[in-house]
Amino acid sequence: MLTRRNFLRLCLKSVASLGLSQVLVPGLAEALRSRGERPPVLFMELMTCAGNLMSWLNSLDPRIGELLLETVDLRYQNTIMAGEGELALRALEETAEKERGNFHLLVEGTVPLKANGLYGAIGHRANGEPLTMLEVVKFLGNRARSVVAVGTCASFGGPYAANPNPSGSVPLDAVLDRQIIKVPGCPIHPDWLTVTLSHLLLFGIPDLDREGRPRIIYGDTIHDNCPRRQHFENSVFARYPGEGGCLYRIGCKGPVTFTDCPTRQWSGSHNNWPVEANTPCIGCVTPGFRDRMAPFFEHLPDVDLPAVAPRARGIGLFVGTAAAAGIGTHLAGSILSGRLRRNWVEGTEARHVHLPDKEGKVEPGPHTPPPRVHPPMEKEQRAGDPGHLPEGRDHPPGGQGAPP
Ligand code: SF4
Numbered sequence: 001m002l003t004r005r006n007f008l009r010l011c012l013k014s015v016a017s018l019g020l021s022q023v024l025v026p027g028l029a030e031a032l033r034s035r036g037e038r039p040p041v042l043f044m045e046l047m048t049c050a051g052n053l054m055s056w057l058n059s060l061d062p063r064i065g066e067l068l069l070e071t072v073d074l075r076y077q078n079t080i081m082a083g084e085g086e087l088a089l090r091a092l093e094e095t096a097e098k099e100r101g102n103f104h105l106l107v108e109g110t111v112p113l114k115a116n117g118l119y120g121a122i123g124h125r126a127n128g129e130p131l132t133m134l135e136v137v138k139f140l141g142n143r144a145r146s147v148v149a150v151g152t153c154a155s156f157g158g159p160y161a162a163n164p165n166p167s168g169s170v171p172l173d174a175v176l177d178r179q180i181i182k183v184p185g186c187p188i189h190p191d192w193l194t195v196t197l198s199h200l201l202l203f204g205i206p207d208l209d210r211e212g213r214p215r216i217i218y219g220d221t222i223h224d225n226c227p228r229r230q231h232f233e234n235s236v237f238a239r240y241p242g243e244g245g246c247l248y249r250i251g252c253k254g255p256v257t258f259t260d261c262p263t264r265q266w267s268g269s270h271n272n273w274p275v276e277a278n279t280p281c282i283g284c285v286t287p288g289f290r291d292r293m294a295p296f297f298e299h300l301p302d303v304d305l306p307a308v309a310p311r312a313r314g315i316g317l318f319v320g321t322a323a324a325a326g327i328g329t330h331l332a333g334s335i336l337s338g339r340l341r342r343n344w345v346e347g348t349e350a351r352h353v354h355l356p357d358k359e360g361k362v363e364p365g366p367h368t369p370p371p372r373v374h375p376p377m378e379k380e381q382r383a384g385d386p387g388h389l390p391e392g393r394d395h396p397p398g399g400q401g402a403p404p
C-alpha cells in the first residue's frame with residue numbers, strides 16, 4: 001500500500017533512479033480503484049499562452065495518457081478537447097452542479113478584470129453576450145473541492161500581469177476567497193503538477209509554504225542544491241552566459257528561487273537544467289516574476305561591508321519573501337568569513353552585461369567580456385558541477401471545447 005511517507009520518499013527518489021510512472025501511476029490507480037472512484041477534474045485555460053499545459057502534455061514519465069485515463073476523469077479542458085460550443089459548456093455546468101464539492105479545478109492563466117472582464121471570454125450566452133473568464137472562474141471556484149493554480153500566471157500574475165498589464169490581469173487568489181494550491185513555473189515542470197495532483201487525490205492537500213506552494217517541490221532554493229555552489233563560495237563567477245563558474249554575477253536568481261530544478265532536472269529524462277546549460281535561473285516560480293526578476297541578466301542587489309544590514313533589507317524589498325533573509329544572511333556570512341572577496345563585491349557596482357553578437361563582437365560596456373562565444377567549460381570547473389453558469393446565461397450557442 002502506498003503510504004504518504006512512501007509517496008513523498010519515492011517522489012524524491014524517483015528523480016535519481018525510478019521513473020515517476022513506476023512509482024505513482026500504479027499506486028495512484030490502485031488506490032483510487034480501491035475507493036471506486038475516478039475523481040472528476042475540470043481544467044480551465046484563462047489568459048495564458050498554454051505553456052504549462054504544453055509542458056504537462058509532454059510529460060514522458062508518466063505519459064500524460066496514463067495519468068489522465070487511468071486516474072482522473074477529465075471533463076473539460078478548453079485547449080485540447082475535441083468538441084466545442086454548447087455541448088462543452090453544458091458539460092462544464094453539469095459537472096459543477098452534479099459534482100459540487102467533489103470535482104477538482106485546475107486553472108492556468110490570469111483573470112483579466114479590465115472592462116468588467118471583457119478582455120477574456122470562453123464562450124457566449126444565447127443572447128450573444130460573452131461569458132467572461134471572471135464569471136466562470138468565480139462560478140467554478142466556489143463549487144470545487146480543491147483549486148490548483150497551474151503556472152506562475154495563475155499563481156502570482158506572471159507575465160500576463162506584468163507591467164503595463166493592459167488587460168488588468170490578476171492571479172486566482174485576487175478573485176477567489178478560498179485556499180488555492182499554487183504550482184508556479186514558467187512553464188511548470190510536468191512532475192510538479194503530477195506530484196501535486198497525485199498527493200491531492202491520494203492524501204489531500206500537501207504541506208504548503210507561506211506562498212501556497214507544495215513544500216515537497218518548492219521547499220529549498222535552487223542555490224541550496226546548485227552544483228555550482230562551490231564556485232559561489234570560492235568567488236569563481238562567470239562574466240557572461242556560456243562561461244563556467246557561478247552565474248550569480250550575470251543575473252542568476254537561484255538564491256531567492258524556491259524549487260527543485262537542480263535535483264529533478266528537465267528535458268524528458270531529467271538530464272539538464274538552465275544553470276548546467278550555462279544560463280542563469282530567471283526565478284520563474286517566484287512571486288513577482290517577471291517584473292521583480294528582470295532584467296534577467298542583472299544580479300540581485302549586493303551586500304557589502306560594513307553596510308550588510310541595509311543592503312540585506314534592500315534584497316528584502318526586492319523579493320518580499322523569507323528568501324531575502326536567507327540570501328542576505330548567507331552573503332553576509334560569506335563576506336565575514338572571507339569566502340566572498342571584498343574586491344568582487346565592490347566590483348559589481350556597474351551591473352550591465354554586454355553580450356557578444358553573432359560575429360562575436362561585443363559592444364563596449366562596464367563589464368565587457370572578452371570576445372568568446374559559447375566557450376567550453378574548463379575541465380576543473382566541470383568536475384565541480386554537480387449548477388448554472390453565471391446568471392443571464394441560458395443554453396449558450398458558442399464556446400470552446402466539448403467533453404474529451
Ligand atoms: S549559479 Fe545561481 S544557484 Fe548556482 S550557486 Fe551560483 S547563484 Fe547559486
Ligand code: SF4
Pocket residue numbers: 185186222257259261273274275280281282283284285
Ligand atoms: S531554473 Fe529557475 S527559471 Fe529555470 S525553470 Fe527552474 S526555477 Fe524556473
